[in-house]
Structures are given as C-alpha cells and as structure tokens.
Amino acid sequence: MIYQSDALSVARLDGDFAELRFDLAGESVNKFNQATVVDLTAALDALEAEQGLRGLLVTSGKPVFIVGADITEFTELFGAGADDIAGFTGANNANFNRLQALPFPSVVAINGYAMGGGLEVCLACDFRVMASAAKVGLPETKLGILPGWGGTARLPRIIGVDEAVTWITTGAEQRADAALKAGAVDAVVEAEALRDAALQMLGDAADGSLDYAERRAAKESPLPMNDTEAMMAFFTMKAMVGQQAGKNYPAPMKVVEVIEEARGMGLEDALAVEARGFAELATTPQAAALVGIFLGDQYLSKQARGWEKQADRKIGRAAVLGAGIMGGGIAYQSAYKGIPIKMKDIAQEGLDLGLSEAGKLLSKRVARGRMTPEKMGEVLSSIDPMLSYEGFDQVDIVVEAVVENPKVKHAVLAETEKQITDDTILASNTSTISISYLAEALARPQNFCGMHFFNPVHAMPLVEVIRGEKSSDAAIARTVAYANRMGKKPVVVKDCPGFLVNRVLFPYFDGFSKLLRDGADFQAVDKVMEKWGWPMGPAYLTDVVGIDTGVHAAGVMAEGFPDRMKLDFKTATEVMFENDRLGQKNGKGFYDYIPDKRGKPKKTPSDTAYELIAPVCGERREFERDDIIARMMLPMATELARCLEENIVGSAAEADMALVYGIGFPPFRGGVFRWLDTVGLPWLAEQSEKFADLGKGYELTEGMKAKLAAGETYY
Structure with a gap:
C-alpha cells in the first residue's frame, strides 16, 4: 500500500501501475469534504514520491464514483470573505493540477454518479471510461454557484465551448451515451467490464499507443477560437442563457462570462478567473437560498424515510x-x-x-x-x-x-x-x-x-x-x-383549516383583494409579483386554481380564522364568481383564455373583467413596487410563522419546502423563512407598522416579536 486514509487509498498494481481508490469511511457515497481534500493532497505526495510507476487508475469503492462536494460545508462559505472562499477552491484546484501533471498517464473508471467535483477530478485525468448506466454532470448552477475546481476551464477545452456551456448552465445530468458523443468520455462499457477496460486503456497510454501529452496540452492552452468566432459565439450564448435563466438566477450567465474571459488564457489563469466568479456567486443571497433548498430537500427526504421505516407493512x-x-x-x-x-x-x-x-x-x-x-x-x-x-x-x-x-x-x-x-x-x-x-x-x-x-x-x-x-x-x-x-x-x-399550504396561501390572496379594493390594477400587481419571482401573479394564479375553488376555500378560511381572514368587503374574486367567470376552466376570469395554435389557453387582458370589478374597486392609482410586495407577502409570512409556532408544521425547513413544492414559491429566495432571514425581521416590523390599518394579518406574531427582540433568525 502506497497510501491509506479514511477517505481514499493508493495501492500498487501489477505492471507498475497504481490505483487511487476513493472510498469514504462511514458514508454510502463518496464526496469531497475537507478531509478528503486533505487526504488527496497526501496521496499525491505519496504518488509523486513512488518510484517506477507507469500509470494511474482512478476508481471508486462505492456504488457511485463521487457525488460532488459536501454541500453541508458550503453553508460556512456564505458569510466568509473572498479569501476564505478562495481557500476553499484553491486547495483542491492544486490537487487536480498535480493529478493532471503526474509524470505518467491517468485513466478514471466512472461508475454510478460523477457529479460536480466528482466530474471535475475526472476531467483532470487523461482518459475517461464510463459505465453504461452511469451519469455525469456539473449541477453547481442549481445551487447558485459555478464549478470551482476547474469545470469551467477544462470542460470547454475538452468538449468545445457550445456543449460545455449547455452542460454547465443547465446543470443537467448527462447519460453515458451523451457524454461519449460529446467527447467528455473516451469509452462506454458495461459495469462489469469497467475496470478491465480502464486498465486496458491505461496500458495503451503507458505503451505510447494513446497520446496523453497532446490531451494535456489542449487542457492547458487557450481555447482554439479567433476573435470573430468568439464574439459571435458568446453573443449568442449570452442571449440564450439570459433568456432561459432570467435575472433572478445570476449563476448561468456568470458561467458564460467566466468562460469568455478565460478563453485566451492558459489553465492557471483560467482557474483564477473561475475562482473569482465562484467567490462572487458564493456570496449572493441566491446561492445561500438555493443551497438552503438543497439541504431542505435532503431534510424532507430524511423525515419521510423516518416515517417510512415506521410503516408496519x-x-x-x-x-x-x-x-x-x-x-x-x-x-x-x-x-x-x-x-x-x-x-x-x-x-x-x-x-x-x-x-x-x-x-x-x-x-x-x-x-x-x-x-x-x-x-x-x-x-x-x-x-x-x-x-x-x-x-x-x-x-x-x-x-x-x-x-x-x-x-x-x-x-x-x-x-x-x-x-x-x-x-x-x-x-x-x-x-x-x-x-x-x-x-x-x-x-x-x-x-x-x-x-x-x-x-x-x-x-x-x-x-x-x-x-x-x-x-x-x-x-x-x-x-x-x-x-x-x-x-x-x-x-x-x-x-387545521387549510392545513399548511392553503392556510398561508389565502392571506396572500387577501392581500391581493385589499390592493384591488384600494385601487391597484390587478395586471400591475401580477407583473410586480412575477418579477419578484412567483411563476404567476395572484390574479393569474386565481384563474389557474379556479375562481369557484378559491371562493369556496376562502369561505372555509374565513370561518376558521375570522379575526384575520374574514373580509368586511366584497372582493373582486367574488364578483368574478357571481358572473360565472371561473378562470381557465371556462375560459374567462381576471383574464380571458383563448386557445393558441396548440390548443393551450393563452392569457389575454379582459375589458369585461375590469368593468365587472369596478364597483368594488377604488379609483385606479399606482402603488410603489415595494409596497405591493410588502402588502402581498406580509400576511403570508405572519401566517406561516403562526403555523410553526402552533406546531402545524415541524420545522422552518419543512414549511419553506412545502411552499416551494406546493405553490411554486421562488426557489432563489429559499422559502418564506429564508427570505425573512435575508430581509431581516426589523424590516418586517417596519412594514407591519406601516400597514397596521390593513388588519390583524399584518401584525407580527408573538414568536416573531421574540425573535426580533433577541436578534434571532429562523435558520
């Protein structure tokens, strides 16, 4: 044995080859936690010191290769400065550079999943062999960040800029056949033949049949694009990525900018550009929120598994x-x-x-x-x-x-x-x-x-x-x-009435009704809330849910919580219901719905809707964007806090995930409680005082007041 630790080992094989085997003790999968990074540094020290080696085989001792970085360690980064973040990426970048520069060829055998840092270590190897059922990918943009261990530098130089941008900006998993077609891997075999195929390729590289020096040169060189090609390619990519990602998700666009900035650089400089981009994104609220969503999803799954284990059949x-x-x-x-x-x-x-x-x-x-x-x-x-x-x-x-x-x-x-x-x-x-x-x-x-x-x-x-x-x-x-x-x-x-999701959704709708009563234009409210991140504004959402369903549910909620959900005025939604405007289901609600060429209902402004609701709406006036957001979100936030304080839901994470998965709460805001931590309870208290005349739904709960006084947050 050349090297042994709890995370990995290096053993000498026949033919003067060595095997670097990732096998993290006590875990069902391999991941790059800080201990693994330290151990990989030590393993590379041992490899470089070992005499007479002709090649390196990289494998996993788990059913999957490496699932990526340990996300639980990410949360410490968000409050850190640029130097600390650079340290997080720098140590493993040094490892991967050393792996790529070993004085003999390397071949990696990819089984199961190689995601994020798991794929990045594969890219540092000279050749890649993949099991037919395995999947690879760089999903970092889904966490609001970008690959920080060479993904934006090496992948474009291996598979080309267009394909690399698609892989990284979408964060999608790639099957073996797609990876082979793109050139990300060199061979695909059945799982049982994976090790033998990788060793065969390693032997060919060691014997000179496969040129690994040429591959290394390509990874270390500028991208093979002239200025005109680059200008056209990156202009098109930015337009496409910007349209798909939108302004609320900055990571995909930052990926394109990083690759463009580094296109004329060698590997070391390209990695420096990547590190700056990573640090910039890691300190954004979107990254904190999206990593929170990831961890919240894991917590949800853990809770569900716990219940499932209790099932008696x-x-x-x-x-x-x-x-x-x-x-x-x-x-x-x-x-x-x-x-x-x-x-x-x-x-x-x-x-x-x-x-x-x-x-x-x-x-x-x-x-x-x-x-x-x-x-x-x-x-x-x-x-x-x-x-x-x-x-x-x-x-x-x-x-x-x-x-x-x-x-x-x-x-x-x-x-x-x-x-x-x-x-x-x-x-x-x-x-x-x-x-x-x-x-x-x-x-x-x-x-x-x-x-x-x-x-x-x-x-x-x-x-x-x-x-x-x-x-x-x-x-x-x-x-x-x-x-x-x-x-x-x-x-x-x-x-309880409305359980969790509907109980907190209807105060949001009540905020909408009060805005219309006070003279707001429902289309303007929709636009503000959609720009804020909701997939659809409240008027459009009411139409999609069904106005008859909404009126029925609002009655249940008013009966259940009369002190804050019983309204003392006729709402625009009730007027729609009385006039048989039920929303998408019958083609007319706040908007009209006319089938497009594919037969899907297309939302169209309706003069009739405005005429019908005029008697219950105040004289039309403009509202400040921030006031619309506060009036819509404050009742939802206070009601969700009540649900947590009454133990209707077990934790802030479960409450947040329920709204993300149940009604499409904007993931980049991380859920209501994570959003409250971002804007701060002092801000919420100011809004509560500002809109106190709108009723009890705008009052902070006792639990919120206690957190405010103690300077506490929900996470």
Missing part, C-alpha cells in the same frame, strides 16, 4: 375514489411508479375521463422517447377502472378524491370503510375540510388521515399528509410510505 396495492382529473392523476402517478391501483367512480363517464387523463400523460412520455409503447400498455393495464367495490378488501390504502363537499365525503368515506379490511388505510385528498371532522363518519378513525395532492398531480411534487385528532402513527407512516413510492415529497402537518 408495505403499500403493494392502492385504490382511488373519484375518477376525475384529480383521481385520474393519482391513478396515473401510482401506476407509473409501479403500484397497481383500482380507480372507482359512480359513472362510466368519470372512469373514461380518468383513463383519458392517464392515457394523455403516458402518451406524452412515449412521444418524447421517455417510455416505450409496451411500457405504456403495462402502466395503463395496472389501472383497474370499476363502478363497484370489488377487490377493495385486497388493497392497502384507499385515497378518496371525490367532490370537495363535506356531506358527500362523509357518505363516501363511511361506505368505503365497510368494503375494506380493518387494517386498510383510508385517506382523503381534501384541500380544506378538517380531517378530524371527516373522521367523525368512520368507525376506525385511527386508520384515517389526509393525503392532499396538488394539481396537476403528475407535475406538483408536494403531498401534505394531514394528521387528524385520532390518526395513528401507523396511518401516517403508511401514507408517507405510499407518497414516497409515488415519487412525491410528503410533509406531515397537523389538522
């Missing part, structure tokens, strides 16, 4: 009651993820609609090459449409997704309970009705909970799993396990 078969758009979406998602499902309705028309919904979604996958027609047939055949309860005594969970009416749900749930075993879980996909109230119709309320999907089911990641007063841990555990198997992001919340 697996979910092997499911059923859904109600075969409309929502029921069909649930059936599709369950079947697509390999869980056979019965889909029951009281009418054949409903079943036809549900099957049609599932068929449309599957057909799209086939059309995009993501599924074979044979697989589509298998998935569809695992959806069992029925008008009776036949076989319900053999399912593990039943999701009720009938009309949002308490009496109807009571009747359906009570009837269904008689058709299932004493051990089957019954869950309601309600968006507003109390789970404890619905449980009153049941003989076994301990087996009942909420399972609130968001529309459209196939696209929205979040599932709220709602614990009623009598819901057992077993019911929650099995329901979370089912959501996990469906590929969803479950968040366990306590029962």
Whole structure:
C-alpha cells in the first residue's frame, strides 16, 4: 500500500501501475469534504514520491464514483470573505493540477454518479471510461454557484465551448451515451467490464499507443477560437442563457462570462478567473437560498424515510375514489411508479375521463422517447377502472378524491370503510375540510388521515399528509410510505383549516383583494409579483386554481380564522364568481383564455373583467413596487410563522419546502423563512407598522416579536 486514509487509498498494481481508490469511511457515497481534500493532497505526495510507476487508475469503492462536494460545508462559505472562499477552491484546484501533471498517464473508471467535483477530478485525468448506466454532470448552477475546481476551464477545452456551456448552465445530468458523443468520455462499457477496460486503456497510454501529452496540452492552452468566432459565439450564448435563466438566477450567465474571459488564457489563469466568479456567486443571497433548498430537500427526504421505516407493512396495492382529473392523476402517478391501483367512480363517464387523463400523460412520455409503447400498455393495464367495490378488501390504502363537499365525503368515506379490511388505510385528498371532522363518519378513525395532492398531480411534487385528532402513527407512516413510492415529497402537518399550504396561501390572496379594493390594477400587481419571482401573479394564479375553488376555500378560511381572514368587503374574486367567470376552466376570469395554435389557453387582458370589478374597486392609482410586495407577502409570512409556532408544521425547513413544492414559491429566495432571514425581521416590523390599518394579518406574531427582540433568525 502506497497510501491509506479514511477517505481514499493508493495501492500498487501489477505492471507498475497504481490505483487511487476513493472510498469514504462511514458514508454510502463518496464526496469531497475537507478531509478528503486533505487526504488527496497526501496521496499525491505519496504518488509523486513512488518510484517506477507507469500509470494511474482512478476508481471508486462505492456504488457511485463521487457525488460532488459536501454541500453541508458550503453553508460556512456564505458569510466568509473572498479569501476564505478562495481557500476553499484553491486547495483542491492544486490537487487536480498535480493529478493532471503526474509524470505518467491517468485513466478514471466512472461508475454510478460523477457529479460536480466528482466530474471535475475526472476531467483532470487523461482518459475517461464510463459505465453504461452511469451519469455525469456539473449541477453547481442549481445551487447558485459555478464549478470551482476547474469545470469551467477544462470542460470547454475538452468538449468545445457550445456543449460545455449547455452542460454547465443547465446543470443537467448527462447519460453515458451523451457524454461519449460529446467527447467528455473516451469509452462506454458495461459495469462489469469497467475496470478491465480502464486498465486496458491505461496500458495503451503507458505503451505510447494513446497520446496523453497532446490531451494535456489542449487542457492547458487557450481555447482554439479567433476573435470573430468568439464574439459571435458568446453573443449568442449570452442571449440564450439570459433568456432561459432570467435575472433572478445570476449563476448561468456568470458561467458564460467566466468562460469568455478565460478563453485566451492558459489553465492557471483560467482557474483564477473561475475562482473569482465562484467567490462572487458564493456570496449572493441566491446561492445561500438555493443551497438552503438543497439541504431542505435532503431534510424532507430524511423525515419521510423516518416515517417510512415506521410503516408496519408495505403499500403493494392502492385504490382511488373519484375518477376525475384529480383521481385520474393519482391513478396515473401510482401506476407509473409501479403500484397497481383500482380507480372507482359512480359513472362510466368519470372512469373514461380518468383513463383519458392517464392515457394523455403516458402518451406524452412515449412521444418524447421517455417510455416505450409496451411500457405504456403495462402502466395503463395496472389501472383497474370499476363502478363497484370489488377487490377493495385486497388493497392497502384507499385515497378518496371525490367532490370537495363535506356531506358527500362523509357518505363516501363511511361506505368505503365497510368494503375494506380493518387494517386498510383510508385517506382523503381534501384541500380544506378538517380531517378530524371527516373522521367523525368512520368507525376506525385511527386508520384515517389526509393525503392532499396538488394539481396537476403528475407535475406538483408536494403531498401534505394531514394528521387528524385520532390518526395513528401507523396511518401516517403508511401514507408517507405510499407518497414516497409515488415519487412525491410528503410533509406531515397537523389538522387545521387549510392545513399548511392553503392556510398561508389565502392571506396572500387577501392581500391581493385589499390592493384591488384600494385601487391597484390587478395586471400591475401580477407583473410586480412575477418579477419578484412567483411563476404567476395572484390574479393569474386565481384563474389557474379556479375562481369557484378559491371562493369556496376562502369561505372555509374565513370561518376558521375570522379575526384575520374574514373580509368586511366584497372582493373582486367574488364578483368574478357571481358572473360565472371561473378562470381557465371556462375560459374567462381576471383574464380571458383563448386557445393558441396548440390548443393551450393563452392569457389575454379582459375589458369585461375590469368593468365587472369596478364597483368594488377604488379609483385606479399606482402603488410603489415595494409596497405591493410588502402588502402581498406580509400576511403570508405572519401566517406561516403562526403555523410553526402552533406546531402545524415541524420545522422552518419543512414549511419553506412545502411552499416551494406546493405553490411554486421562488426557489432563489429559499422559502418564506429564508427570505425573512435575508430581509431581516426589523424590516418586517417596519412594514407591519406601516400597514397596521390593513388588519390583524399584518401584525407580527408573538414568536416573531421574540425573535426580533433577541436578534434571532429562523435558520
């Protein structure tokens, strides 16, 4: 053994080769934490001192190669200065430069995933062999940063500027066939042949059959572009990346700027440009927010796995009651993820609609090459449409997704309970009705909970799993396990009007209603909130959700929290509802919706809408952008704080992720609580005082006041 540590080892092989093997002790995957970086430095010292070596094989002792840097260590960077950040990137850059400059060739065998720093160490090697099922990529822009260990310098010099910019700015995973076609790897083989193929290539390089010196020269030289080519290429790239990324996500554009600035430089200078770009991005609020999202997602998954481990039996078969758009979406998602499902309705028309919904979604996958027609047939055949309860005594969970009416749900749930075993879980996909109230119709309320999907089911990641007063841990555990198997992001919340997401969404809508009452133009409000980062403004969102749905839910919320959600004026949304303007579902709401050439509804300003709401709106006037944002966001923030203080949700991270995954809260802001930490509670207190006349929803909670007084933050 040439070198051994907890992170990696270097061993001598036959033929005067050495093997550098990454195998981080106590972890299921390899990652570049600070200890690994230090150990790699020591391993390179040992390699350089070893006599008579002809080549180096780089491998992983894990099922994956290296998943990248240890993101948990990133959070320390955001408050650090440029010097500390440079130290973070500098040590491993020195390692990779030394690896590239070894006096003998190197070949890396890529298995599983080589992401971020995992791919960057591969780029420093002379040759790359990849397992056919492996994936590579540089996902750093998804964290608001850019590759900091040579990715922006080496990748363009290996696969060309256009391809490298696409890889890095999108942060997408690349399959083996795509990596081979781009020239990022030199060979693709089946996993069982990976080591032998890499050793064969290493032997060829050591014998002089493969020229590794030429490859090193290319990586160390300026990009082969003249000024005219560069000007045209980078102008086009900036236009394309700027349009796709937008102004709220600076990392992709910074990638293009870094590569352009370094195009005429050698490797060392290019790495210096990259380091400056990395440091600049690492100190932005977007990076802190997006890394927070990544860590929040990991925390969410950990919580869900914890619940799943408590499940006393697996979910092997499911059923859904109600075969409309929502029921069909649930059936599709369950079947697509390999869980056979019965889909029951009281009418054949409903079943036809549900099957049609599932068929449309599957057909799209086939059309995009993501599924074979044979697989589509298998998935569809695992959806069992029925008008009776036949076989319900053999399912593990039943999701009720009938009309949002308490009496109807009571009747359906009570009837269904008689058709299932004493051990089957019954869950309601309600968006507003109390789970404890619905449980009153049941003989076994301990087996009942909420399972609130968001529309459209196939696209929205979040599932709220709602614990009623009598819901057992077993019911929650099995329901979370089912959501996990469906590929969803479950968040366990306590029962209350609107649960978590709708409870905090409707104060946001109330802020919108008060703005219109006071003379704001709903299109202007939409534009401000969309520029702030929401995928759609409140008027557009109301139309998409459905104005009838919104009015019904607003009534539930007003009854549940009359002190802050019962409005003393008629809203513009209510006027829309009274005039049968229901939003996208019937082509008219705050906007008109006219089908475009593809048949998709296109949002169009509506004079009729303005005429109808005029009697309930004040005289039109302009509002300051910051005032619109504060009036919209303050009620949402205070209500979410109440939910945390009342233990409706378990943590700030779960609350933030629920809003990101459930209603599209801007990821680059990291969630409401991370946004509050960014703007500061003193600012929030100022806004609360400024808009105190708008009602209790604008008052800071007791918990917020305590944090403000103590100078504390949510994270």
